[in-house]
Amino acid sequence: MNAVYLDHNATTPLDPAVRDEMLPWLDPRPANPSSLHAFGQHARRAVDQARVRVARLIGARPDEIIFTSGGTEADNLAILGAAASNQSPTRLVTTAIEHQAVLNPGLHIRRLGGSLTLAPVDAEGRLDPDTLLSSLPGDTTLVSVMLANNDVGTIQPVAALAEPLHRRGVLLHTDAVQAAGKIPIDVEQLGVDLLSLSGHKLHGPQGSGALYVRRNTRLSPILFGGHQERTIRPGTENVAAIAGFGKACELARERLDADAAHMLALRTRFEQAILERIPGVTINGRGAPRLPNTTNLSFEGLDGELLVLNLDLLGIAASTGAACSSADREPSHVLLAMGRTPAQARSSVRFSFGRDNRDEDVPRAVESVVRAVQRMREGRR
Amino acid sequence: MSRLSSAVVPPSPAGSRVVVALSGGVDSSVAAALLRDAGWEVIGVTLRLHDCRDVPAGRSCCAEDSVARARAVAGRLDIPHYVLDVAREFERQVLRPAWSTYAGGRTPSPCLLCNERIKFGLLLAWARRLGADRVASGHYARVERSSDGEPSLHRGDDPDKDQSYFLAGLDRLRLAALFFPLGRLRKTTVRELARARGLPTADARDSQNACLTQPGRSFADALRERFAASPRPGVIVDEAGSVLARHDGLHHFTIGQHRRLGLGSPRRLWVKCLRRTDATVVVTDRADALLSNHLRITGTHWLAAPPPDGAPLECAVQLRYRAPPIPATVTPGTGGTVAITLHRPARAVAPGQAAVLYDGDRVLGRGWIDAD
Numbered sequence: 001m002n003a004v005y006l007d008h009n010a011t012t013p014l015d016p017a018v019r020d021e022m023l024p025w026l027d028p029r030p031a032n033p034s035s036l037h038a039f040g041q042h043a044r045r046a047v048d049q050a051r052v053r054v055a056r057l058i059g060a061r062p063d064e065i066i067f068t069s070g071g072t073e074a075d076n077l078a079i080l081g082a083a084a085s086n087q088s089p090t091r092l093v094t095t096a097i098e099h100q101a102v103l104n105p106g107l108h109i110r111r112l113g114g115s116l117t118l119a120p121v122d123a124e125g126r127l128d129p130d131t132l133l134s135s136l137p138g139d140t141t142l143v144s145v146m147l148a149n150n151d152v153g154t155i156q157p158v159a160a161l162a163e164p165l166h167r168r169g170v171l172l173h174t175d176a177v178q179a180a181g182k183i184p185i186d187v188e189q190l191g192v193d194l195l196s197l198s199g200h201k202l203h204g205p206q207g208s209g210a211l212y213v214r215r216n217t218r219l220s221p222i223l224f225g226g227h228q229e230r231t232i233r234p235g236t237e238n239v240a241a242i243a244g245f246g247k248a249c250e251l252a253r254e255r256l257d258a259d260a261a262h263m264l265a266l267r268t269r270f271e272q273a274i275l276e277r278i279p280g281v282t283i284n285g286r287g288a289p290r291l292p293n294t295t296n297l298s299f300e301g302l303d304g305e306l307l308v309l310n311l312d313l314l315g316i317a318a319s320t321g322a323a324c325s326s327a328d329r330e331p332s333h334v335l336l337a338m339g340r341t342p343a344q345a346r347s348s349v350r351f352s353f354g355r356d357n358r359d360e361d362v363p364r365a366v367e368s369v370v371r372a373v374q375r376m377r378e379g380r381r
Numbered sequence: 382m383s384r385l386s387s388a389v390v391p392p393s394p395a396g397s398r399v400v401v402a403l404s405g406g407v408d409s410s411v412a413a414a415l416l417r418d419a420g421w422e423v424i425g426v427t428l429r430l431h432d433c434r435d436v437p438a439g440r441s442c443c444a445e446d447s448v449a450r451a452r453a454v455a456g457r458l459d460i461p462h463y464v465l466d467v468a469r470e471f472e473r474q475v476l477r478p479a480w481s482t483y484a485g486g487r488t489p490s491p492c493l494l495c496n497e498r499i500k501f502g503l504l505l506a507w508a509r510r511l512g513a514d515r516v517a518s519g520h521y522a523r524v525e526r527s528s529d530g531e532p533s534l535h536r537g538d539d540p541d542k543d544q545s546y547f548l549a550g551l552d553r554l555r556l557a558a559l560f561f562p563l564g565r566l567r568k569t570t571v572r573e574l575a576r577a578r579g580l581p582t583a584d585a586r587d588s589q590n591a592c593l594t595q596p597g598r599s600f601a602d603a604l605r606e607r608f609a610a611s612p613r614p615g616v617i618v619d620e621a622g623s624v625l626a627r628h629d630g631l632h633h634f635t636i637g638q639h640r641r642l643g644l645g646s647p648r649r650l651w652v653k654c655l656r657r658t659d660a661t662v663v664v665t666d667r668a669d670a671l672l673s674n675h676l677r678i679t680g681t682h683w684l685a686a687p688p689p690d691g692a693p694l695e696c697a698v699q700l701r702y703r704a705p706p707i708p709a710t711v712t713p714g715t716g717g718t719v720a721i722t723l724h725r726p727a728r729a730v731a732p733g734q735a736a737v738l739y740d741g742d743r744v745l746g747r748g749w750i751d752a753d
Contacts, residue, residue, distance in 0.1 A: 303510070313511070
């Protein structure tokens with residue numbers, strides 16, 4: 001079946017150039033970057049090169065990049081590592097629309113005796129930086145605000161937080177997993193202390209990621225072992241994945257403008273056609289700056305999850321954000337935080353475009369959505 | 382293979398979709414394979430009956446195993462596969478009523494409830510919204526259609542595996558939408574078919590009630606724990622009324638039980654009846670005290686046309702899964718009650734369990750055995 005993949009916020013296909021970069025490291029040849037001999041040196045150079053490439057994507061210095069097993073580990077390292085380096089109890093302030101990889105370490109901190117505060121967002125899914133700053137608890141140690149939301153694609157005003165927070169001695173982390181490869185990222189301009197990246201969201205391999213740690217930021221490890229990654233993230237490096245991740249970041253930087261323009265053009269046509277042809281559709285987060293590739297649509301009166309399955313049967317891959325169908329599913333916490341009713345939230349589906357989508361994917365996807373929605377609405381009677 | 386397919390499943394009208402309830406066992410795998418071979422567009426759906434988040438971290442969750450096995454089968458058959466989480470409804474519509482039944486000193490029939498309410502209730506409704514008008518499963522039972530299209534439910538051809546008892550609560554409307562592709566097959570054939578197709582479940586062990594029980598703990602105890610119930614303790618008495626022991630809840634007992642009574646008596650004793658009013662278990666040493674010829678069922682559901690008011694009907698009654706049917710005269714009363722006179726006595730008739738009425742191999746209906 002030649003399906004149309006519109007779920008790039010879940011994962012992206014590996015770029016062939018990334019694969020080529022990885023393949024030598026899957027050969028039957030030992031490659032521990034910590035070894036002193038020629039084998040080890042060879043591997044070390046690959047890791048070094050990847051570090052430079054990742055750093056360049058976000059305007060960082062190579063020594064500020066800590067490789068991890070992915071975005072989730074990067075978020076955990078940022079939040080739990082910052083908490084562990086504190087003498088005083090942690091107070092984490094984050095938003096109600098974060099990924100579980102931020103929310104759940106936050107809950108863990110609370111269980112360990114720290115505090116967690118969730119800042120609200122407006123109806124468009126955007127955090128107001130002034131509200132966050134003016135209501136910031138005095139004992140806040142860390143603020144974590146995602147750069148772009150995975151469900152609706154809204155871009156958060158992270159840069160506006162940095163200076164005021166630093167004046168109060170509060171660390172700033174951003175989960176940039178969804179933003180990377182879709183909008184420009186510059187850690188100097190953002191002013192963040194910690195920033196999470198994931199390889200497989202930008203056509204790199206799964207199981208790769210990094211945490212940017214600004215120089216002189218105090219961060220404790222959350223895994224303990226050898227000296228790798230400056231002991232902040234011990235464990236023998238996954239050389240193939242790191243090499244692939246580096247290449248993916250290089251490609252993302254080189255292609256950013258073209259990719260973003262391409263994805264935006266596809267999404268714009270898709271949204272226009274859907275709005276024209278299907279009544280009762282709302283674009284969630286439409287009033288906020290959004291990632292160029294993401295559209296989250298509410299289909300009035302429909303069950304979004306069933307729509308996703310009906311689309312799958314028509315060869316269109318989309319998502320509600322959940323991995324399993326349920327008769328009584330919890331609606332998206334992001335849409336609820338945006339003030340949607342549970343019924344509205346359950347009626348929503350996320351379509352996320354990628355650089356590999358072609359122009360002809362749009363009419364095919366539109367036809368299928370129209371067909372599936374019509375059938376489902378008729379079937380309800 | 383395809384000859385067999387056309388013999389046991391109806392050919393597919395062009396582009397027709399059927400949802401197959403894939404449990405992760407061999408039977409549903411073969412049912413899916415037969416339908417696919419007959420040209421149906423098959424969608425595999427696995428019901429997740431338990432929420433693995435309930436399982437303490439680190440403990441395994443058998444629900445995940447069956448989902449993974451079903452997924453492997455769908456992969457082998459190259460059909461789409463979805464997991465439908467019905468844990469909350471399963472708890473509400475099957476497990477809670479089962480616990481209430483136990484707590485009331487009766488023995489529940491959770492498999493019937495699950496089929497009526499979940500598998501061929503929720504799943505069927507859900508399948509329709511996926512554009513599938515039909516649902517199939519790996520049950521050993523048959524749906525026949527009369528010349529005017531009226532469906533009827535019959536025993537599966539394999540006498541050891543026949544599961545029509547568990548399906549007797551379905552109605553004709555739903556029956557019309559169901560396929561049981563294994564109804565004409567024997568289990569040995571089903572296994573051969575699975576092997577011939579390289580299905581990963583070909584040699585899987587049979588699971589009657591996957592996930593309902595855990596090693597070393599009864600279903601009733603698992604339910605008591607789940608609902609944090611504190612059943613009323615009581616005593617075990619003999620027929621003369623002498624107290625033999627104490628017990629901590631009627632849910633431990635079922636009529637006819639003679640093991641694990643906790644009496645340490647040299648006499649052979651059976652549970653004769655459970656008195657809900659004072660949580661008393663009455664035991665007997667007379668095997669024939671467990672025999673009865675008369676019973677009453679309530680909540681009777683007729684799958685075939687019910688006999689006209691008050692007219693007695695000669696048929697056969699099956700009082701538990703795999704029990705031999707007993708010839709009987711049944712007389713419908715009011716409000717869904719039916720009086721049954723068995724033509725030979727049955728042993729250990731357990732209130733709460735389903736009594737299923739048969740005419741030959743055809744299911745006429747079912748009711749719940751009432752306490753005396």
